[in-house]
Amino acid sequence: xxxxRELTLQWQEQQSCLPIWLDGDEVLFIDQLKLPHKEEVxxxxxxxxxxxxxxxxxxxxxxAIGISGVYGLLLAAWEAKGDLxxxxxxxxxxxxxxxxxxxxxxxxxxxxxxxxx
Numbered sequence: 001x002x003x004x005r006e007l008t009l010q011w012q013e014q015q016s017c018l019p020i021w022l023d024g025d026e027v028l029f030i031d032q033l034k035l036p037h038k039e040e041v042x043x044x045x046x047x048x049x050x051x052x053x054x055x056x057x058x059x060x061x062x063x064a065i066g067i068s069g070v071y072g073l074l075l076a077a078w079e080a081k082g083d084l085x086x087x088x089x090x091x092x093x094x095x096x097x098x099x100x101x102x103x104x105x106x107x108x109x110x111x112x113x114x115x116x117x
Contacts, residue, residue: 066103
């Protein structure tokens with residue numbers, strides 16, 4: 001989890017434009033439905049909010065959706081306190097938000113595989 005924080009800090013130092021990022025124990029994301037007229041940033045500690053954002057297309061684009069799966073699963077793991085069945089169920093829930101999103105499926109499947117080992 002420290003790697004997520006380190007990467008986020010590195011990207012922020014480079015002033016990279018991120019659609020979704022980690023800030024402490026929260027995930028922040030730009031509501032892309034509001035762009036370009038308004039920049040609205042949402043904060044969450046609940047992976048279900050990430051699911052809703054993917055489903056409603058507040059988070060869109062293959063890269064953003066893929067990384068959202070990573071952050072969503074991270075939030076789910078924190079919430080589940082390491083309970084593997086709950087984490088795997090959250091992974092399935094995340095993937096179901098956009099079944100045709102290859103990047104989402106691949107990242108969530110890979111993280112769930114690693115968690116299961």
